[in-house]
Amino acid sequence: MLHFSINNFNWSNTYIIPSLSESPDVLALSHEHLTVGHHSIRRLFVPPLTIHTILSSVTFATITYFMKLVITSCNGSVGVRVVLLALKRGHTVTGADHTSLSPELSNLEKDQQDRFTFHQIDLKEYDRTLELLQNSGCEAVVHLAAIRNPLDYKVQTHNSNVVLSWNILRACAELGITRIAQASSVNVITGIFSVQQTHRYFPIDENHPTEPDEPYGLSKVICELQAATITRRYPTLRIASLRLHWSLPYGQYPSEGKEDAAARDLWGYLDQDSGAEAFLFALTCDTSRWPSKAEAFYIASPTIGPDKDSRELKAKFWPDVPVKEGFEISGRKGFFDCSKAERLLGWVHKDNIVPE
């Protein structure tokens, strides 16, 4: 059952819910409860008249979807932030990880026991993964579990990551869990782990070729291919693959560091909580305008991390890479174009999201 809340009505912060206003399946509407088909929508905090107006004539409203989520890799640096933000936003979370519960989340099992549960599990085991998702009763999955670098550049990263992503996607298909947001990476292009980098143009967008030469980036290209493949067979699935840049706490981009390494990473970063928000938006956004059922999105700050001039950095490190028409690499402007995420997920990067 899906749970939604319509609250803090605010026209500048809107989500699209065409399926509600146009649905012939609206069975009941009251201040407390709305039933649409087999979905029950509860906790409506605005007067019924307003809701009725929203539902009958307008397709925009501030809707918070209270969903039951499974978040894999909840102990990881990204996962902890996604769990905390998801709980703040009213969702119920089943966290899953190979390791025992992170100290950062340990109080949740006591303080939020009705909304947070944890399972220690090796998600490389398909049957256990299926069982976990089934028992959780979840409606959506944030899949983060992976090895986040190529390790020794042999088999472990590739072989783990591609099994983990396929297990999650396949189990979701099996169980009819239709909304999935999985972690991809900016390393789908040649990046910090590559022997040789090839950039066709700046800023990098989703049309840029993905040609990694190392197993981590390859595992992320493959998880995106798995997503596209499984949606052909299970067309109700909607899968967002978020190509994250370096996820950092606010203000933590290192002021000193290896200049060459930063250049290979195109000086990018991602505020960790803004990244967490991207995952939640990817599960709740209207997908009707997506070009396909499985879409990839760059998720990065629009500015570079260091306090430097990006035109000068480009001239020094990437003088021959052309800049796309209509764009400029100057000031502190970054090397990634995340406008697709803004257009289709409603996500824009925010530094230092104010705690709610």
Ligand SMILES: NC(=O)c1ccc[n+]([C@@H]2O[C@H](COP(=O)([O-])OP(=O)(O)OC[C@H]3O[C@@H](n4cnc5c(N)ncnc54)[C@H](O)[C@@H]3O)[C@@H](O)[C@H]2O)c1
């Ligand atoms: N951190 C970043 O800057 C960054 C950037 C781009 C992409 N990503 C991606 O985001 C995701 C999360 O990254 P992170 O930085 O939080 O990683 P992390 O290394 O901090 O955490 C990874 C977690 O995955 C868990 N895990 C690994 N194998 C598992 C298995 N078989 N079963 C269950 N759990 C398993 C580990 O126990 C660990 O807690 C990864 O997919 C990573 O590739 C991260």
